[in-house]
Amino acid sequence: MKENIKCSHEGLYLARCRVGDIQSTTWQNIFYPGEDTYIQDMDIFNGHLVLFLNKDGFPMICSIDLPINVDCKHQMLIEDLNPWFFPIPSYSCSIGPGSNLDFMSSVYRVVLSSPVIPDVIVDYDMARRTFSIIQQEEVLGAPSNARSCSSVYELDTLQHRGIEKDAKDKNVELERWKDFSSTYCCERKEVISHDGIRVPLTILYSPKAWKSSESPGILHGYGAYGEVLDKSWCVDRLSLLDRGWVIAFADVRGGGGDDPSWHKTGNGLFKQNSIHDFVSCGEYLIDEGYVQRDQLSAIGVSAGCLLIGAAFNMYPNLFRAAILKVPFLDILNSLLDPSLPLTMLDYEEFGNPGIKSEFECIASYCPYKNIRPRGCHPSVLVTASFNDSRVGIWEAAKWVAKVRDSACSSCSRTVILKTNMSEGHFGEGGRYVQCKELAYDYAFLVKAMGVDVN
Structure with a gap:
């Protein structure tokens, strides 16, 4: 099967078809986003599908395990596909994909940034549902009271955006990224x-x-x-x-x-x-x-x-x-x-x-x-x-x-x-x-x- 995103008058939604039928117009719809959630982009790997979303005006990103073995006869929501929402900072944040060139990889690299968070490179392990910080921009001469945010704090912010945390997320390894929200x-x-x-x-x-x-x-x-x-x-x-x-x-x-x-x-x-x-x-x-x-x-x-x-x-x-x-x-x-x-x-x-x-x-x-x-x-x-x-x-x-x-x-x-x-x-x-x-x-x-x- 081949997953893809097709366009409707209401935005993007997820559909699939067999590779041999890719030119066919009869694609099988998997799910439509909710009223307050929109799909903006996607990336696909051998075992995972990565979706860039916007929920209530905030950027979000999640992975879905492939193949998608679900009954698609009825309209589904993204939560029905057991997604893993990547932990991201709670402040207004821009999310950009890194160099993810290995189709067989289960690790997805992302660059996070915001007006109060220096650029940070994060690797998300989609199989283990953990993440690790690879590098964060060093700010020379910056205020000394920049605080470090732990992943536990950031995971809690998902609930503020209407996302339920997966049980695996509670055991995620502590990682820290610096932000300047206490100064700016x-x-x-x-x-x-x-x-x-x-x-x-x-x-x-x-x-x-x-x-x-x-x-x-x-x-x-x-x-x-x-x-x-x-x-x-x-x-x-x-x-x-x-x-x-x-x-x-x-x-x-x-x-x-x-x-x-x-x-x-x-x-x-x-x-x-x-x-x-x-x-x-x-x-x-x-x-x-x-x-x-x-x-x-x-x-x-x-x-x-x-x-x-x-x-x-x-x-x-x-x-x-x-x-x-x-x-x-x-x-x-x-x-x-x-x-x-x-x-x-x-x-x-x-x-x-x-x-x-x-x-x-x-x-x-x-x-x-x-x-x-x-x-x-x-x-x-x-x-x-x-x-x-x-x-x-x-x-x-x-x-x-x-x-x-x-x-x-x-x-x-x-x-x-x-x-x-x-x-x-x-x-x-x-x-x-x-x-x-x-x-x-x-x-x-x-x-x-x-x-x-x-």
């Missing part, structure tokens, strides 16, 4: 958007340095192509967190979410939902006292700059500063040019301006087209790459030129275009080059926000 607070909130939809917002700050309604903040956003916003550990953030900054991540519609509808309700004719979600998250940070009212900034990359550029036009007083990296800002003109490399592919994501209704939708939020004349404009650092094959360098140049021409004279001086004449869309490699670029970005934000660096 990571909160997951749900922000009500313009149409009543709850948008996940992850907020990171230092309780020791943060001051209610007085701290500066950065809001990250992307919201395109069904991609999940990266919230993994980043040691570069510690410098700002220790100075009282708040760093937040808005998982707006159009990006990756609990189920495929999260992407579909934020692209094409529904793209404005992404923008309103992002604005709602920014207003939440201010209204709830996480960030001072005139101290909110934003960072976007590529298609994520659509959110920020459109938000500037719709809500000019919400943000004080922003960094736009290789920005997609002149979306209307770019999609009208089929000779560009990604135009045909982007019709599926943003719409085809050759269709009147989709043209009007794109035109309604296009950052370049809707720049407000004779108005004050937030400080912006725009970085572009001359050899960028995905987003033309002219998009950044045109947008900056039009803002400088339209905004008041004092605001124009704070709109900066920084162009790299050698790199491409994904930047230049090398540790020291990246450190230099990040230092420039942070220096811009600190100056633009008028924050004391001491």
Whole structure:
């Protein structure tokens, strides 16, 4: 038999067929996920099936023994297949597969990370249902009060997500991974958007340095192509967190979410939902006292700059500063040019301006087209790459030129275009080059926000 995952209108589900009948349309359904659980990916081995799941907005991973010897005549739930849910940290966590190239292996390697947990490589023995920590990133100069979490503590967190522990799990060997939750607070909130939809917002700050309604903040956003916003550990953030900054991540519609509808309700004719979600998250940070009212900034990359550029036009007083990296800002003109490399592919994501209704939708939020004349404009650092094959360098140049021409004279001086004449869309490699670029970005934000660096 061959197990596989097929797609329905409600998402992914598990089905199987004989190898000889793989081209057949008569697959045997094994189970559908529950109402609050969605399958996102899978990996298969000789004796085990690994499923990447999302339950109530939290990532999870489990293994199921193969072959699956069950009666599939009736609809089943995943619990009916005796799964082993891998013990993972309780905090908002990203899960990525390691190098699992041996089909005959019963050990599955995973890289775990979160805003407060440095990257940790874990091997899960699916046959014995135990796990061992192989390596965790060392954080030089990090606070000395980082705590170690035992597997017993982490296993208990499964019950908080509605998962019953297997009896074998209670005897699992103690392993420890370090986290910085006692030094940096990571909160997951749900922000009500313009149409009543709850948008996940992850907020990171230092309780020791943060001051209610007085701290500066950065809001990250992307919201395109069904991609999940990266919230993994980043040691570069510690410098700002220790100075009282708040760093937040808005998982707006159009990006990756609990189920495929999260992407579909934020692209094409529904793209404005992404923008309103992002604005709602920014207003939440201010209204709830996480960030001072005139101290909110934003960072976007590529298609994520659509959110920020459109938000500037719709809500000019919400943000004080922003960094736009290789920005997609002149979306209307770019999609009208089929000779560009990604135009045909982007019709599926943003719409085809050759269709009147989709043209009007794109035109309604296009950052370049809707720049407000004779108005004050937030400080912006725009970085572009001359050899960028995905987003033309002219998009950044045109947008900056039009803002400088339209905004008041004092605001124009704070709109900066920084162009790299050698790199491409994904930047230049090398540790020291990246450190230099990040230092420039942070220096811009600190100056633009008028924050004391001491």
